[in-house]
Amino acid sequence: MKEIVEYTDYRKFIQDYYDERKRTSAFSWHAFAQKAGFSSDVYLKYVCEGKKNLSVGSAGSVANAMGLVGFEYDYFVLMVSYAHAKSDGEKRAAFEERCAMARAHKMRVLGDEEFNYFKSWKNSVIRELAPHMPGAKPLEIAHACKQKISAAEVSETLDFLVKAKLLKKDKSGNYQQTDKAIKMAPVEAVPLAARDLQRQMGEFAIQSLDLPLSERVMSGYTLGLTHRAYERIKKEMEDFWRRVVAIATDDDETDCVYRLNMQLFPMSEWLNKSETVLNKEEKNEK
Incomplete structure (x- = not known):
């Protein structure tokens, strides 16, 4: 079974634990549930299947039943807390706490x-800027940025980018860049940070309206x-992004380092609800 820090979904961790025990012994969902203090023999099975949710209050009991102690116990409870978080802020805090806990244990x-x-515009801008300013000191790189940033922040950002193997x-x-482009990891928490980045870049886009027309395109x-037209336009935008990245x-x-934002978002509710539902159903069938 993998290390607990390789999991982002507590359901998957429980399922893998059960499969491992089942493979090496006469373990059962009944025995598992009993050990965790649940009256229903199949409760944890339903949790793994997504039919039931494990509460934060009962996460400790399940962790004990799996023999988790110390760091692993706390980490598992935080995975459950993350799943129950309602807002982006709560999810972000739970994920960052997991990361801090793992780093403290050298994981x-x-x-x-x-x-x-x-999480920050500084990383993407300096990742593009630094390789094209050979010999430049952090203060020079800071002055080259349109947005206000200190030399100390540039140094900190460069250290992070090198440590993360992005430079x-x-x-x-x-x-030098280690890769031309960066692909987002298939981890649920990463889009939370990406939304923060998009908010920051959206604010910078508003500020850039004061730039001369020769320096910006908007x-x-x-x-x-219709929903069909929306799906077609979304596909065109995806194809466009691929061509832009290929050119860049x-x-x-x-x-010069540029930021290209492209948005397509609703300014009203869907008027034809039945068509929207129909298209979603058609998409699911495909």
Whole structure:
């Protein structure tokens, strides 16, 4: 069975624990439930199948039943707490607490570095900027940023990017990108940080309205769409992104770091509810 920090879903962890015990002994859901203090023989089976939820209050009992102690016990309870968190802020706090706990025990949580990367605009901008400013001191890089950032923040960001293997430092002390593009990790918590980044970049986009037209491109349309048209436009946007990334990564030189935002969001409720439901059902069938 994998280390507990390799799990992000407590249901998957419980299922893997059960499968491992079942493989090596006459373990049963009945015995498992009894040990955890549940009256229903199949309660934990239903939890793993997503039919029931494990409460934060009973997480400790299940952790005890699985023989978890110390760090692993606390980590499991935090996984359950994360699943019950209602807001992005609560989820973010639960995930960051798990990461801090793992780091204290010299372990890395799946998605930890990706989560930290997407939390701030500084990481993506400096990752693009530093490799194209050979020999530059942190203060020079700070001055090259449109947004206010200190030399100390640049140094801290560079250290993080190197540690996360998103930048590498050569013998001359210059930085190089380890990869041309970064793909988001398939971890539920990472999009939470990405939403923070999108909010930051959205605010910067508003500020950039004061820039000369020669330095920015902005346009927008208010459209009346069917759900089918929405899906087609979304597909076009995905294809467009792929072409943009291909163009950007085709050239090794950089003259300026830009941010490209593209949004398509509703300005009203769906008027034809039946069509929306129909399209969702059709999509599920496919």
